[in-house]
Amino acid sequence: MTVSRFRTIIYIVAAIVSLAGLADATYLSVQALTGETLGCGGSPDCATVLGSSYARVGGIPVAVFGVLAYFSAFTFAIFAAFGYVRARTFLILVISAMFLVTLWFLYVQAFLLHAYCRYCLFSAATTFLLAGLVIALPPRRDSSVS
Amino acid sequence: MKRYLPFIIVVVVALATVGSGAILYRAKRPHVLPSPEDKTLSAKSSPESPHIRGNPDAPVTLEEYGDFQCPPCGMFAAFAGQLEKEYDSRLRVIFRNFPLTMHEHARDAALAAEAAGMQGRFWEMHDTLYREQDNWSKAPNARELFESYAQTIGLDLNKFKSDMDSERAKARVDADRQRGESLGIQTTPTLFINNQPLDPKDKNPEGIRAVINAALEKKSQT
Numbered sequence: 163m164t165v166s167r168f169r170t171i172i173y174i175v176a177a178i179v180s181l182a183g184l185a186d187a188t189y190l191s192v193q194a195l196t197g198e199t200l201g202c203g204g205s206p207d208c209a210t211v212l213g214s215s216y217a218r219v220g221g222i223p224v225a226v227f228g229v230l231a232y233f234s235a236f237t238f239a240i241f242a243a244f245g246y247v248r249a250r251t252f253l254i255l256v257i258s259a260m261f262l263v264t265l266w267f268l269y270v271q272a273f274l275l276h277a278y279c280r281y282c283l284f285s286a287a288t289t290f291l292l293a294g295l296v297i298a299l300p301p302r303r304d305s306s307v308s
Numbered sequence: 309m310k311r312y313l314p315f316i317i318v319v320v321v322a323l324a325t326v327g328s329g330a331i332l333y334r335a336k337r338p339h340v341l342p343s344p345e346d347k348t349l350s351a352k353s354s355p356e357s358p359h360i361r362g363n364p365d366a367p368v369t370l371e372e373y374g375d376f377q378c379p380p381c382g383m384f385a386a387f388a389g390q391l392e393k394e395y396d397s398r399l400r401v402i403f404r405n406f407p408l409t410m411h412e413h414a415r416d417a418a419l420a421a422e423a424a425g426m427q428g429r430f431w432e433m434h435d436t437l438y439r440e441q442d443n444w445s446k447a448p449n450a451r452e453l454f455e456s457y458a459q460t461i462g463l464d465l466n467k468f469k470s471d472m473d474s475e476r477a478k479a480r481v482d483a484d485r486q487r488g489e490s491l492g493i494q495t496t497p498t499l500f501i502n503n504q505p506l507d508p509k510d511k512n513p514e515g516i517r518a519v520i521n522a523a524l525e526k527k528s529q530t
Contacts, residue, residue: 184321184325188325188329188332189332191329192329192332192333192336195333195509196333196336209380209383210379213380221514229329233321233322233325236318237318240318241314241318244310
């Protein structure tokens with residue numbers, strides 16, 4: 163397998179993983195916007211996390227920002243797979259930001275709320291997977307569409 | 309064609325995300341009707357009047373349909389206590405039972421609260437049930453714990469036991485639940501402020517305070 167083909171496969175896998183994160187974040191956004199986080203559909207821990215003040219920024223559910231982040235990651239991964247060099251840079255930047263935010267939310271769940279939301283943990287897992295895929299990318303030397 | 313393919317893929321995913329989100333939102337968005345005026349609210353001493361805490365003539369009424377085993381209801385109960393202190397005589401709180409079938413002990417807890425109410429201690433049992441929610445929710449025989457709470461708050465235990473099993477207590481719980489179902493309630497806590505359902509976006513401390521303040525302002529103008 164050539165390096166270029168390996169890179170393309172990684173971008174496609176990153177796009178698929180981003181789709182999983184996008185679905186999770188969309189579901190959580192709808193839950194938050196319909197007031198379901200205050201309902202009893204989930205476990206007590208989910209209600210604790212999703213009903214906390216950390217679940218909103220400026221009144222906007224953080225899951226909505228998650229939708230934007232995963233959609234951005236998906237977009238950049240797709241464009242990178244089609245050889246757009248700048249998309250690779252943006253993909254790394256977006257995933258780095260998502261990784262840092264994910265660390266913060268894991269800290270909040272573990273040390274401030276002492277409760278874990280399974281949807282948030284799924285999102286953390288997808289972000290870590292995306293970060294792992296970006297780290298696994300071989301350095302780019304050939305020229306492509308910019 | 310290959311040049312446009314990434315754009316097409318991204319647009320398709322964007323449309324699919326927005327579309328599925330919108331469908332999910334429409335399916336989940338509660339369609340709760342305004343709570344009708346309750347004639348029994350003025351009959352303060354009536355045995356079948358709703359459970360009211362605070363000034364009975366307060367300009368703002370916060371009505372809750374709650375489930376004693378629901379964790380968010382437990383969190384809301386603590387917040388409601390803060391609201392009662394903040395707004396004092398300007399706010400009255402009404403509690404109606406809406407035990408969800410998914411919660412094993414919720415109906416028994418509602419019956420325990422009603423049985424306590426028959427001895428004039430509904431709110432003491434209400435507060436105890438929410439405070440001790442973590443303990444009795446996981447207990448195999450929650451009823452024994454309810455009986456111990458009844459003793460702690462000074463109820464006649466024999467009367468409490470028979471009242472819990474009485475048709476009157478069951479009828480009260482069922483009446484609250486039927487009233488809630490007729491309004492389209494599906495989740496708990498569902499809140500009404502001056503008979504108007506609270507918008508989901510306001511289901512947070514700041515939102516609830518803002519709606520109460522707006523209701524107070526509206527009352528002061530009329």
